[in-house]
Amino acid sequence: MLRDSQNEVLGTPKILMSKLFNLSDEVAVVIGGTGGLGGAMADALAEAGAKVAVVGRNPERGAQRVAEIKAAGGSAIFQAADALNKDSVVAARDSIQGQLGTTTVLINAAGGNHPDATLPPGADYCKLPLDAWRQVFDLNLVGGVLLPSQVFGESMVSAGKGSIINIASMSGMIPLSRVVAYSAAKAAVINLTQFLAREWATTGVRVNAISPGFFPAEQNRALLYNEDGSLSERGSQIIGHTPMARFGKPDELGGVAVWLASAAAASFVTGQNIVVDGGFSSVTI
Ligand SMILES: NC(=O)c1ccc[n+]([C@@H]2O[C@H](COP(=O)([O-])OP(=O)(O)OC[C@H]3O[C@@H](n4cnc5c(N)ncnc54)[C@H](O)[C@@H]3O)[C@@H](O)[C@H]2O)c1
Incomplete structure (x- = not known):
């Protein structure tokens, strides 16, 4: 009989293809689900059967997304929270878990650039304002990964199950001109994803990133x-x-999000950065 290095019998019971992408046992939190890309991924997770908590700062947008998910036959609630404030994220987690049960999927989709951290054409990098740089790093790294992964990761590790999906960017791998702080912050998001994947690899919690290319959004x-x-x-x-x-079209991130969220379909996938960019990063001139 075939055995692997840990003496387990190789050949686990066959998983039906129809179950691979079924998320009906999952509670999925989408921080930044009020936005363009997070909203589209919230739709996809709900369509795959997950109970979804759309988290963001704007209750009107949250209510709209929840109504759309419900109209499509899915299950969703809105939870207000500021990803940059740990007390707010803890309160959101406790409220969501009180209503839906333990979170098993976390998508970190709060993030973005700051206009003052983008160099105008021909501008001097040496004059880039530090305040704007710090805001971009705070949003994408602290609110975008660090605090939510600490707060939700803690309960996932206790439960022995979870999938965290950080939204990085193609520019985190190849720095784009002008958006210097954003590219550097997203590079750090990819690095932190890899760190967390290793940190929690034996706990049942997987951590991956999705790096979108260019998707027109607000x-x-x-x-x-x-x-x-x-x-x-x-x-x-x-x-x-x-x-x-x-x-790209926001819906084109749905398949990757459902795959990474699924404990069956992506059971041996952690520490990866999945690029969805129409081939942008695969070619040079
Ligand atoms: N649109 C693109 O082309 C693109 C490309 C690569 C990566 N990304 C990344 O994808 C993610 C989503 O971007 P998007 O294009 O959907 O932008 P978006 O602005 O539509 O969505 C971001 C959402 O996050 C929310 N948010 C911001 N700060 C928050 C905070 N402190 N607490 C809670 N919520 C907060 C915003 O209110 C908004 O709803 C971001 O991390 C962005 O950097 C976007």
């Missing part, structure tokens, strides 16, 4: 499009460099 629309709706110079450059010759 925070980057002005960078990609002109006011008349035509592509900006930067938007054209990006599409010109993308083998699939288009931007």
Whole structure:
């Protein structure tokens, strides 16, 4: 009989394909589920059967997302929280777990850039304002990963089960021009993902990242499009460099999110950074 190095019999009971992407046993928290990409991933998790908590600072947007999920037959609640405030994240966790049960999936989708941390064309890097740099690092690293992974990770480790999915960025692997603080912060998100994956590897908690390429959303629309709706110079450059010759659509992150969330489909996947960018990072000119 075949045995692996830990003397376990190889060949676990076969998992039915129809069960691989079934999340009906999961409670999924999507921080930043009020936004474009987090919202689309919340939709996908709910469609796969998860009970979803949409977390963010804007109750109107949260209520709208919850209503859309329910209208599509899913189960969702909204929970207000500020990811940059540990007390607020703890209160959110306790409220969600009181209503839905122990969180088993956490998507960290709160993040973004700050206009003052983007260098205008030709601007001097040496004059980049420190305040803006700190805000970008705080949002993407502290609120975007550190605090939520501490607060929700603690209960996942106690429960011996969980999947944490951090939303990094293609620019965390290859620094894009001008968005210097954002790229460096997202590189740190990828690094922290790998650290946590190793830290919790034997606890039943997996930690992975998704790195989207360019998906038009509220925070980057002005960078990609002109006011008349035509592509900006930067938007054209990006599409010109993308083998699939288009931007991504938020729904195109749903499949990866459901796969990484699934304890059956991604059972041996941890510490990975899954890039969804239409091929942008795979080519050079
Ligand atoms: N849109 C893209 O092209 C793109 C590309 C790569 C990575 N990303 C990353 O994907 C994630 C989601 O981005 P998006 O494009 O959906 O942006 P978005 O602005 O639509 O969504 C971000 C959401 O996070 C919320 N948020 C911000 N600060 C928060 C805080 N302190 N506490 C709680 N919620 C907070 C915002 O209110 C918003 O609802 C971000 O981490 C972003 O950096 C986006």
